[in-house]
Amino acid sequence: MLTFYKQMFLTLCIGLLGALLFQLLHIPMPWLLGAITAVLCVQLFTKIQLQWHKYFRNVGLIVAGYSIGFAFTKEAVQDIQQFLGSIIVLNLIFILLFFAISFLVAKRTELDYPTALTCCVPGGMTQIVAFAEEQGNMNMAVITFYQVLRVLLIVGFVPLLVTGTGENIVTVDGTLSLPLFILLLICGVAGCLAQKVRIPTGYMLGPVFLLMGLNITGLEVPKMPISFLHLAQLVIGIYIGLLLKKEDLHLSKKHVFYAFISAGLFIGAAYALSFIMKNLYELDFRTGFLSIVPGGLDQMGIIAASVHANVTIVTAFQLFRVLIVSIFLVPLVKIFVKKAKT
Template sequence: MPLKDASRLFKTASLPRWALLLGLSTLLVVGLELLGLPASLLIGPMVSAIVLVVSVGQGSLRVPRWPLLFGQALVGFMMARSITVDILQTMATDAPLFLSMIFAVIIMAGLLGWALTRWQVLPGTTAVWGSSPGAASAMVIMSEAYGADARLVAFMQYLRVVFVAIAASVVSRLWVAADGGEPPAIIMFPPIDWPALAATITLTCLSAFAAVRFRIPGGTIIVPLVAGSLLQGFGLLKIELPMWLLAISYALIGWSIGLRFTRGIIRHAARALPRVAGSILLLMSLCGCMAYALHIFAGVDPLTAYLATSPGGADSVAIIAASSDVDVPFVMAMQTGRFLIILFTGPMLARFIARHSGLAENPA
């Protein structure tokens, strides 16, 4: 069938497009697994969705809201599973270290956003919101209320997520190879504690509902993370997350990110792409320097330090860290702490840069 005919078919029927997306995702996941790259279950679906959008268009494909929220909440519980009372005590002891690293990343990202704004690479405060190093979904939603172009904010945020996820996976794989080890094998169907699984799924649904009901920014990560950590810490919950269930949530998250790269957004951002990509790479490089400093002065192992300071989404880094030989609680503490601080400082930072760049915001 000619390419134009195939494209016309997928534009008029969503089922073949979902089948194509699922098939391409499966092939990429298998290929990435054969290469030994961590987070293949996230990156495969994400890249597949981007390829589909660029090649034949998005059409009516969109990940349903509630399954996506459920998948995000599952990742929140996966993060909570790594946080114990002892780890929290360690985090409290090292609070100055965590806060200094978190604010350093936020300040560097803010300076890059200010530079892009001053150079008028993107309209208004779009670059400020787009440069925020985390809380991607919340930044996209909040930016629109402050007059920024939500499409371009989404472009910058999710382009950075793609860059960071791929870079972190490659670095993780190279580090493991240099250590002479192998990445942990994926056991898709392990033995299951069914009562614990039922409790975990029930709480996941309740967490997703509570996040939406009470309109908590980033709540699908925050609510299960806090609830799961507390319940696990008090011995009231065993968080049971078999890999097949996590694989579903990873695919939903990956597809959701990839399908946001519509042709319209790509065309709209084409002229700014080199400078936007350059700013992302610069931020990643600066964070890499911070990771090196964290290793030298705080004694944190290099891969843990790299993932902890990596300016990507907490869910992406959580998936990569979970499949690598690193200090997962340390990584999650740094990522989650930055995520929470960004939620509260993002609007203030955007307003501050707007005032000092001679821009006027237009709150909705």
């Protein structure tokens, strides 16, 4: 047990050093990208054993949820209504793209179609990997690599693309206070309850829904210091950096190539569609792109809060995608898997 805690402390130090180095080099979102890069490099290219408890990631999600929920004012919620049609159409486009990419991967890598579908589901990485493990006869190394690589590419590439676009927004930093700490604790309880009732990304959405309710009722919510968001980026970045294991790299060059191709097609499609959104609604590029790209509700939410995009719009789009993946895509993949077994 002592060794485990030593490895966690070492992992924290490596992530923190990476964050400070990226900040020194003025690389966008250093607390997230620096932590990911440092931990990933040590994990893949050294024999050092790294450990990180999910508890820290969950605390980061609660803090991110507070930051996102803070932006859900009554006016912001009303503004989301105009995007409902686009949310539906864009998800239909990505479903068609998902089937097309899955077919391409199945053909070119000689994977069976159910496995190719599982590899290419756009979002819901944790849920998809858990589903594949339950099947017992799927190639977990390939599925995990495709899912993790997509997340790493999106989380690593998207901040570099959206930072510095649009207007420079000056934000007012929050201050430490007793009401803030009490509300953060209540948000922690809300996150745990949301997770227990199996709400997707419950640790983040619990606080989001709680603060949304407080804002709508007109109660004053204290603003969180930006240093808290940096801490959330650090603990989440370390978690993401540890997702890719050395054994995941022992795949054929064909699988590695098409994993990059599939992720690139999703990112490229989101990039193109974001300009359409910009023209339709006069959205800034970073809000449109973060709303569309299939990177996961938690990752895109914290990036949106960090680069000062419209987090209410980003969260609404990404939340709808999570629901589509949970309600439609995962059951559909299950049907293909059952048919393949019979």
